[in-house]
Structures are given as C-alpha cells and as structure tokens.
Amino acid sequence: MKLDVRTIMLMLSGINLLGAGMMALISFHANNVRGVRQWALGHCCMFIGIFTSTQLSPDWPLWILATIPLVTGCGFGFIYNGIQAFNGKRCNYWVSAWVGLQMTVQSIWFSVAQNDMRTMLLANSLLAGCVFAACALNLRLKTTQPLKTAYGLAAASFSFIALMSLLRAMNIYLTPAEGIRLFAQGDINPVFLILGGLSQLAITLSLVLLITFRLVRDLHEQASYDSLTGAMNRRRFEDEASRLLARAVRTGEPLSVIMIDVDFFKRVNDHYGHQAGDEVLRRLARLLHAVIRSEDCLARYGGEEFCILLVGTVERGAAQLAERVRLLYAELHIDWKNDILKSTLSAGVSDSLTVGADLTALVGAADHALYRAKNAGRNRVALHSETHQPA
Structure with missing residues (x-):
C-alpha cells in the first residue's frame, strides 16, 4: 500500500498544532515553569512551516518560498531554547535565528540558484538532525525521580527523531538525483516521515510530562519548606x-x-x-x-x-x-x-x-x-x- 507523503506531512503539521495548543494552554496556568512559551512558539512555527510546504505552488513569489524554511528552522531553534530555559539556563535566541537563516539559505541556494533538490533536502535533514541531537544532549541531566524518568523519555524521543533525520539524509544521498522530489513517494521516504511524526508526538507528550513532574516537585517543595526562611518545615x-x-x-x-x-x-x-x-x-x-x-x-x-x-x-x-x-x-x-x-x-x-x-x-x-x-x-x-x- 502506497502512503501519500502530503497526507503524512499534514499529519505532522497537525501534531505540531496540537503541541502548540497544549503548550500555550499550559503556559497560561503554569507561568512559573520556564521554557513552556518557547515550546509553544516552536511547535507553532513548525506547524506553519510544514503545513505551508504541503500547499507549495511554483507560482508563489520567492519571499514566500523563503519564509517557509525560515519559520520551520526558527521553530527547531525555539524547541532548543525551551529546553535551555526549562533547565534554568539563559535562552540563546540567536540559535533560533541562526537555524532559521541557515535553513533558508540552504533552501534558496540549492533549490533556486543551483536547482539541486537532492542537496537541499539532504542539507535540511542534516541540520534538523543536529538540532534535535543537541536537544537530546541538553536533556541528559542528573536529577531525581520522577523528573529523571521524564528527562530520559524526552531525551530518547529527541534522539530517535535525530536518528530518523540522519537516516533520511543518508537515504537521500544514496537515491539517484532523478528520483528526488519534495513529495517523492518511494518505499522508504514515507516510512521515515511516519516514524518522525511518531517521534514528534512522543516529544510533545514527554515535554508535557516534564512540565507535570516539575510542577509536582515544586508543590512538594512548597509543602516541605518554610517559605520565609527556605529551611525545612x-x-x-x-x-x-x-x-x-x-x-x-x-x-x-x-x-x-x-x-x-x-x-x-x-x-x-x-x-x-x-x-x-x-x-x-x-x-x-x-x-x-x-x-x-x-x-x-x-x-x-x-x-x-x-x-x-x-x-x-x-x-x-x-x-x-x-x-x-x-x-x-x-x-x-x-x-x-x-x-x-x-x-x-x-x-x-x-x-x-x-x-x-x-x-x-x-x-x-x-x-x-x-x-x-x-x-x-x-x-x-x-x-x-x-x-x-x-x-
């Protein structure tokens, strides 16, 4: 049975829209947890980028075509920023800007200037894999239960989607140039996209789990420590x-x-x-x-x-x-x-x-x-x- 790539990408955009809505809702009620707003923004950007790419038309002006990888790349960067903020570190928003600009330059240069769709998809898959790998590395922290379990699940989800991105890049590299298209069907490309979508869903759920366990820990600390002095009650x-x-x-x-x-x-x-x-x-x-x-x-x-x-x-x-x-x-x-x-x-x-x-x-x-x-x-x-x- 052939799997339609556009349909799979629409499913991916739906998962990101769901994640954006969940994170936005959580941010209104858990504003003491850092990183949630960046995750909401990251999911929203990824939804816009992936959904818009399924509606591509050759008649669109260049500035709209350039906006799609820019927004998508910034979304990857915002997810990374959210992890930094959640861990109590300072957000480096230049990372979001750099990833977005890098993806834009790669897309415009290879698809428009060089007319090389294969290299464009290869470069963007490698870039996405590197960003997700960096997210996984930043989730490998020493902490106590139950946060330790949530961190482990999130790190595993990011690691898996990074692996899928890198394997997809390898598949693109090994595929003849004439068989490369943005929505190429084939036997392998849809499988990578489906696994990537499942990984994206796992990432969203693991981030929600991280937030939940952080709130539980904070409530436990509030019930265990004197608010005036910081000493145990x-x-x-x-x-x-x-x-x-x-x-x-x-x-x-x-x-x-x-x-x-x-x-x-x-x-x-x-x-x-x-x-x-x-x-x-x-x-x-x-x-x-x-x-x-x-x-x-x-x-x-x-x-x-x-x-x-x-x-x-x-x-x-x-x-x-x-x-x-x-x-x-x-x-x-x-x-x-x-x-x-x-x-x-x-x-x-x-x-x-x-x-x-x-x-x-x-x-x-x-x-x-x-x-x-x-x-x-x-x-x-x-x-x-x-x-x-x-x-």
Missing part, C-alpha cells in the same frame, strides 16, 4: 530525621541536634514590626545554611526556633558549631529602615550517644539544654550532658 524535618536515624542505627554513627532560639525576639516584633522580625529570621536562616554541610538538616521548628540535625557528629562537635553560629550572629548587623537590628541567640545541644537514636528524645534533650542556656542569661550554648553533671 517540621514535617519534612521529621521525615528526613527518621531516615537518618534509621541509617545511624545500622551504621552506629552518632547524630547531634542543635536547638537555636533568637533572644528577646518578641521585642524586635513589638518595637520594629513583624516585617523586621521576618528579616531577622531570614538572615539567621541564611547564616545557618552557610555553615552546615549538605548532608545536615535545618528546619524552622517553630516561631523563632530552628533545629539542626548533624550527621556523624558528637555533642562536643555540635557545640563548637553552635558556638561559631552564636558568635557570627552576634556580629551580624541588619539594616532596617534607617535602623540597625542586632540580637543574640541561645542554643542547646544533645547527641545520640547520651540520649539514644530517638528524634523525640534528641529534640527534647536539646530543648531542655536550650532553656537552661536562656535561664543562665541567654547568648550562650548549653550541652545536654552538662545538665546531668553534679554541682
């Missing part, structure tokens, strides 16, 4: 602590907990307002994030109270870190509406060697030591083990 902290405590039981490594509280925090709120208090908490959280390790856990445990879980650290080591934080915070000057905010903090420390590998017991012991530090005059660090030493 109490629920996420307890989940992470349970995992680290279970590992500590298996390996025998110690864990320590530091409870930190801003001294006389209510005075800051009462005198300067709650926005000033928020700034104090943000600056303290920034300081804590800077001094702890990536494997440690920091949480805003409540109000002006922060909790740090230190992996592989005994009480004395945790106390040294708490003392360092206390000194750094005491030197911190916070500019606030022509005033300088200064305050101190108190801290309590405990570890699993003296309390046991139980989160409630560890936090309770560190909290007891914290209140002991406050009762002793504040602006100091107290150890849980010292509370049980005879006077």
